[in-house]
Amino acid sequence: MSESANVHRSIQRQLLRSLLLGFVGLGLLFGVAFYAYIHRLLTREFDEVLVERARAIASMVELEADGKRYEFPDESLPEFHGGPNAQFFLIRRPDDSEFARSRSFKKGQSLAPPPEAMTRKPLYYNVTLPDGRGGRAVAMWFSPLVEKMTSRGIEPLYDPKEPEMKLILARDRRPLDRALMLVALGLIACEALMGSATVWLLRYQLRESLQPLNDVAKLAASVDATSLHQRFPVETMPRELQPICQRLNDLLARIAKAVESQKRFNADAAHELRTPVAEVRALAEVALRWPEDADATRKAFEEIVSVTEHMERLSSVLLQLSGGDGRVSTREEPVDLSKVLTQAIDRRKDMIAAKRIALNVDVPPTKMVTSDATLLTAIVENLVGNAITYTPPGGSIVCTTKDGNSFQIMNGPTNLSPQDLSTMSEPFWRKDASRTGGKLGLGLALTRAYLSTLHGSLELNLDASSGLAATVALHANDTA
Amino acid sequence: MRVLVIEDSDRLRQSVEVALRKSGYAVDASASGDEGFWKADSGVYDVIVLDLMLPGMSGIDLLARLRERKHKTAVLILTARDTVDDRVAGLDAGADDYLVKPFAIDELIARVRALIRRANDVRESRLAFGDLAINTSARTVERGGKNVDVSPREYMLLEFFAMHAGECLSRSQIEAAIYDAEAEPMSNVVDAAVYALRKKIDLPGAPSLIQTRRGMGYTFATPEAVESHE
Structure with a gap:
């Protein structure tokens, strides 16, 4: 599931999404906080104005000495008379009976009482005004002035003993709402503007930053078998991409090398096939052109059969080589190396005798190694065969096992040059440049291919006095 | 007209020998570069058919030594190497013609014939x-x-x-x-x-x-x- 989710993952989109979420989220948070702060500030200011007015009204209430009548000069305050912008007040006695109300406040209309119990502090709350508009109200206790007889005559005075009255003042809250609305709208506009600017900026920046990645992708897409010499620029790349480009370059170099060696191998193989094909064609054409000589014609056919046998051998070895890069299934088991070596030598006893080769096999009677019997036999057969072929008459061959899983076949004297040593493992190498004598020149290449399957190694050393030493180490990976 | 064939593949050499002899040429053959040079040096041949990869002296060396000794015998190179560089190297070493293996016997004979005509300054057949x-x-x-x-x-x-x-x-x-x-x-x-x-x-x-x-x-x-x- 995670794989399918990964299919369309885009770094650009992912970065854009998370960065945008972060920026817009932060912006929103800031906007909301700012709005809340402004809301509180404006409401408090509005409420202060409201309470000041309430106090002013309260200060205008004067009880006459009998306590029943009062003076309230609200004629001078037209907003309490009614009309579209009317304000309202209501004064209640301590026993909650109505004491007075503004002229704008018609009989039968009511004003919602404070939603909670009143303390000494003024209480602010939202109400619906008697004419239906949304309003803001303040409810507060106040001590009315009482007319008293003093030495200077009748004076309005505070009487702490006089019970406090309750004043509710309500007015239209739409100016506050409008101001808050404006602030909110401004914030939203700001947020939207900043959001889109951020999107544009992020996209631009991401595109610019990720451009090298696209360049790499484009270049990678343009590389094919004919343009393996191309390299990714490393120096001009951002630091994060430099190791990737370096690895890609290394990979390209390795592929180019493999393709080059494959091409050379193919060319060599085709070249190898030319001589036998030429032989078959010449034999067949001569036999067709001059068919009178029955003996010669029969001989030509025999020769053709033998050439095709050689070609068969060549093609099967070529097949083995093309499939021998670690893909052959092997079976690891204990193998008696001494037995494999002595059998390979026994099979060539006649040749050894004919060339008067001095043979020295210094291998313990039973030398067990862990390997694939078939491949190990092929390797030993190849090396022993080569040693006998390339040892001149009267020469010597020494087989020794070294410690662990390795053995050495040394033959000498030899007419090989150090230059031969570097090229002799290549396919189709023979000491003699000519292509006759039935040898395919693929023995060492095959041995190396087999050994790579077995994770072993072959080392060739040339010594002027002792000759050529081929050392095979099996399981190089185990000892490492 | 006498032709020398220097080719190390027995089958190919014998086939070419038979074909040339049946076509009316006196043919000598050699399987190695050294022996081939020794024969070519006698100067009795009208055409030498020469393989390049030979045991002993290589075909190119043989050709260069022949030209060094002022032999003008026409030389037809017969080889499996067919890149332009190989052809140029062969012709530059003094070869008169170049035939890539595998080849048609008839073409080989026609080329030998043409080389003989050219060597004797005869244009027509x-x-x-x-x-x-x-x-x-x-x-x-x-x-x-x-x-x-x-x-x-x-x-x-x-x-x-x-x-x-x-x-x-x-x-x-x-x-x-x-x-x-x-x-x-x-x-x-x-x-x-x-x-x-x-x-x-x-x-x-x-x-x-x-x-x-x-x-x-x-x-x-x-x-x-x-x-x-x-």
């Missing part, structure tokens, strides 16, 4: 001396429009004469040209062959196209002899 005409590609001889039946050896002799018309050719030159190393010609074999050829190509009563030069050999198609055959 038809050579005429009075009423005698030799077709070198069909290897036929006509006199006065009528086919003359000649044996391969007689044809070889006639062609050798025709290629060297007007030159005085010694008996040993003629012998080297028409007999390869395998044949063991007797001492008077050239005289006998010339006698047999004269009987087939000369007009009765007219002077022979092949004039005997006492103590020197033979000259073919002197102007007087040609005139008498018109």
Whole structure:
């Protein structure tokens, strides 16, 4: 599931999404906080104005000495008379009976009482005004002035003993709402503007930053078998991409090398096939052109059969080589190396005798190694065969096992040059440049291919006095 | 006309040898570079068919040494290497022609024939001396429009004469040209062959196209002899 989710993952989109979420989220948070702060500030200011007015009204209430009548000069305050912008007040006695109300406040209309119990502090709350508009109200206790007889005559005075009255003042809250609305709208506009600017900026920046990645992708897409010499620029790349480009370059170099060696191998193989094909064609054409000589014609056919046998051998070895890069299934088991070596030598006893080769096999009677019997036999057969072929008459061959899983076949004297040593493992190498004598020149290449399957190694050393030493180490990976 | 084949593949060498011999050439063959050079150095060959990858001396070295020793023998390189560089290297080393393996036997023979014509400065495959005409590609001889039946050896002799018309050719030159190393010609074999050829190509009563030069050999198609055959 995670794989399918990964299919369309885009770094650009992912970065854009998370960065945008972060920026817009932060912006929103800031906007909301700012709005809340402004809301509180404006409401408090509005409420202060409201309470000041309430106090002013309260200060205008004067009880006459009998306590029943009062003076309230609200004629001078037209907003309490009614009309579209009317304000309202209501004064209640301590026993909650109505004491007075503004002229704008018609009989039968009511004003919602404070939603909670009143303390000494003024209480602010939202109400619906008697004419239906949304309003803001303040409810507060106040001590009315009482007319008293003093030495200077009748004076309005505070009487702490006089019970406090309750004043509710309500007015239209739409100016506050409008101001808050404006602030909110401004914030939203700001947020939207900043959001889109951020999107544009992020996209631009991401595109610019990720451009090298696209360049790499484009270049990678343009590389094919004919343009393996191309390299990714490393120096001009951002630091994060430099190791990737370096690895890609290394990979390209390795592929180019493999393709080059494959091409050379193919060319060599085709070249190898030319001589036998030429032989078959010449034999067949001569036999067709001059068919009178029955003996010669029969001989030509025999020769053709033998050439095709050689070609068969060549093609099967070529097949083995093309499939021998670690893909052959092997079976690891204990193998008696001494037995494999002595059998390979026994099979060539006649040749050894004919060339008067001095043979020295210094291998313990039973030398067990862990390997694939078939491949190990092929390797030993190849090396022993080569040693006998390339040892001149009267020469010597020494087989020794070294410690662990390795053995050495040394033959000498030899007419090989150090230059031969570097090229002799290549396919189709023979000491003699000519292509006759039935040898395919693929023995060492095959041995190396087999050994790579077995994770072993072959080392060739040339010594002027002792000759050529081929050392095979099996399981190089185990000892490492 | 005598051809030397230097090729290390036994089968190929034998096939080419048979094909050239059946086509009327005297053929010698060699399987190694050293032996091939030794034979080529004798200078009796009209064409050398040379493989490049040889045991011992390589084909290119052999060719370079031949040219160094001022041999002008035409050399046809026969090789499995077919890149432009290989061809250039072969031709630059002094080869006259280049044939890539595998090849058609007929093409090889035609190229050998062309090389022989070129070496003798003959442009056409038809050579005429009075009423005698030799077709070198069909290897036929006509006199006065009528086919003359000649044996391969007689044809070889006639062609050798025709290629060297007007030159005085010694008996040993003629012998080297028409007999390869395998044949063991007797001492008077050239005289006998010339006698047999004269009987087939000369007009009765007219002077022979092949004039005997006492103590020197033979000259073919002197102007007087040609005139008498018109």
